[in-house]
Amino acid sequence: MIRRAGDFFLLQTPGTAYAFRVMETGHLEHLYYGAALGWTTETPEHQILSDCAALTEKRVFEPGNSIAYDREHKAVNLEDLRQEISSRGKGDIRDPFLEIRYPDGSVTSDFLFDSAEIRTGKTSMETLPGAWGTEADAEELTVTLKDRDLTLELCYSVFLDCDVICRRSRLYNGGDDPVTVERLMSAQLDLDTDGWELALFHGAWAREMDKHDVSVGTARVVNASVTGTSSNRNNPFVILHRPDAGESAGACYGFNLIYSGNHYTSAQANAYRKTRLLTGINPETFSWHLEPGQTLEAPEVVTAFSPGGFRGLSRILHHFVREHIVRGVWQHKPRPVLLNSWEAAYFDINETKLLRLARAARDVGVELFVMDDGWFADRSDDSRSLGDWDANPKKLPGGVAGLAKKVRELGLDFGIWIEPEMVNTDSDLYRAHPEWSMDIPGRPHSEGRNQRVLDLSNPEVVEHLIRRFTELLSSAEISYVKWDMNRIFSDVYSRYLPPDRQGETAHRYVMGLYRLMGALTERFPEILFEGCASGGNRFDLGILCYCPQIWASDNTDAVCRVHIQEGYSYGYPMNCVTSHVSACPNHQTLRETPLMTRFNVAAFGVLGYEMNLADLNRGELDEIRNEIALYKLWREVLQQGDFYRIQHGNIHKWICVSKDKRLAVGMMFQQMVWPNTQYENFRPVGLDENLRYRFYSLSYKFDIREFGDLVNTVAPIHIRQNSLVHNVLAKFVSLPAEVEDVTVSGSVLMKAGVKLAPAYGGTGFNEQTRYFQDFGSRLYFIEAVD
């Protein structure tokens, strides 16, 4: 709901409210963002006016040695006013929302209210992707402010099916002279308290999304990227929360930009214990020449509030991303189980090898075969050929089309890897168009993975790529594309732009990327596009507007993956996070983990395989076959259900619950075995208290003495007619085991939990070692009984 009552504006989602007002001076005073305050479309206007009047800040004194806005408004001290947007020069000395350099060299702006418009539905942006909504589930408020000839639009999109408000801004130059925009943020939130913490998701290649909390004090906390990508160093998603917030309680604000380039979020308390959070394009690497008659759009930011802790916030964001970010035919369609050739063969691929792998994949139940890097031109390592997208005839005698046909004849879908944004200097494309790559003329270039970034700020480059990849994707029956991007920016420079506009390069690159992704995803709506940037170097909502899923990390080690996937789960639904079972010793960590754990962890993302199946023994292949069959039975719950973190530490517990709360899959994962620990229980969340559920597990045997090796065998515990797992269980060998199999009410399950059975009295060496071996895990299945 959006309402205007006098000078007050109210925005309300089912569980949150947001309010601001136009002051006498024309500034926008922020009044409130938090839990819903009970306003409805029926609330009489006089009540709203009196409620809101209580929220406005009462000021009567001139503000010490601070700046008074003007002679008529001596008590208006912008340094201590909660505002919807702020700028430099009129007394607000905090980090500003915008900064504009005028032709006379001054940087003082003062944007004041001009008009406002409320409409139903969700409008789109011209140059950037955004959330989407219909007339039925979204309303929009656009507030227009003016400073001389410049017009600033603030757009608030309120979603009626979840507690999300999207915000964005747009600057128009209606004057006769150009101005330089040094920063234009997407959203500002001024809170009237201090003592907040900012949860950041920090990392690096193969170590993505490590959550840590930083106290927000009077020194500015900044989460930013200058890599040209949203980056694995600092994901653009942040949570501003009370220090006592936990998984199930505590105030949490989530912010996530729908943007894939250099971003910036700052948080800082001022001298009056108010906290400001700003988020938008990183001003450090940005400067924009705004000509008369031109408009600059800042990316949309998703904001959400939950009084229910991190889990509550994740619930809101998961729903929002699924319903209002991801789009197209794959939005709710089951994602196929794939096998990717990368860790199976790296660059050393050819048709015979790939078909052998595809056949083995088909035999264990894989649905989609993906040919990764190494298939084109002279690509035998990472030093050449990016840019030349013709199949290598020695590796693929029948070309991509020939291989795709043969893979399809095996009964599998076919997918391909591409890296459109890059070029190797050893390539025909570079030789023909050296000026298309991003480097500084006359200066040596710093390399990243032996490749250079194509200058997507140049429309000619983008049009070339649209043509070239339209040809490629039309040339064969391709149903999946992995879109990779394997280096960060250095030597940022566009030959297309004049010297005084080089500050636009990074943002124009992102706009060019969106033009390219938009054109190809529109031209090939049936293809499932998966984003990738050396794993999770560009895991963000901008990419998710085009690619319903993203390769979350090049790290396929199950132990690391538990942490990485859990990190993503704070802000992203798990059906956006792809996860593969790979070989052991793991290629990134050299760690050995049970095959079953690799499956259990990967099954909570979108499941895939990335290993040479020919290296596996019959037992392992049988296990994989059974696990894939099990996954397919529970795929809808795992991919479309609601994911919750239940516990983390040495033992992690997760659960995924179907929308109707009748089915759920839980997981317990133990990092290291400790002897003589407490008995564990499993206390699900998200179920229906009033239903009765059967809670059971499939146990597995671990007997080092018998096999002389680590061998896991899935054993059926309970074969029950009409059970979802009945058919799969029938294929397993029966082994005696202590397992869970109880029927219990949702209320007991969620309030008290189920005491878990120890696994076979431990490892066999020490019966006090109760749960699995190191890196062991178990799935729990929960089915409502009629």
Ligand code: DGJ
């Ligand atoms: C990086 C990706 O993250 C990998 O999965 C793989 O596709 C390689 N690039 C191929 O070069």
